[in-house]
Amino acid sequence: MTYHFSKTVDMPFDAAVTAVTAALQKHGFGVLTQIDVKETLGKKIGVDFRPYLILGACNPKLAYEALTLEDKIGTMLPCNVVVQQHDPGVVEISAVDPVASMASIENPGLGAVAGKVRELLRQVVADVA
Incomplete structure (x- = not known):
């Protein structure tokens, strides 16, 4: 089982970030955190890394559902x-597969929530063109 799903698009980096953010919003997610890996690695260890942005996305309704099923799922x-x-002009979009990341948790209810999130994130990745 893979831990992510990805696709490559032909567009400028900033346009891809805008498209991903819009697709997340369309599917009920907000962006809680944004980590600019290129900037951070440059400041912290002086390396020049490619443009790489980690967006911490959350669907509040599904997060609430997961938190009521497993109080430590916030980890x-x-x-x-x-x-x-x-x-x-060649940008890759990748999203975590929550089913894979939560497979070690023995809670069928949580598995169902992870499945819902998985499908929404697949749609997000698919929507970016």
């Missing part, structure tokens, strides 16, 4: 979506 929230540039 796995929010769901990360990565936007990274491989070449100029």
Whole structure:
């Protein structure tokens, strides 16, 4: 089982970030955190890394449902979506597969919530064109 689903798009990095953010919103997610890996690695260890952004996405209704089923599930929230540039104009969008990441938790109710989130995140990735 893979832990993510991804696709590559031909667009500028900033346009891809805008498209991913819009797709997340369309499917009920907000972006709680945004980590600019390129900037952070440059400041912290002086390396020049490719444009790489981690978006911490959350669907409040499904997060609430998961939290009521498992009080420590917050250790796995929010769901990360990565936007990274491989070449100029070639950007990969990747989203965590919550079913894979929560497979070790023996709670059928939580598995059902993870399945809902999985389908929404697949739609988010598919929507970016």
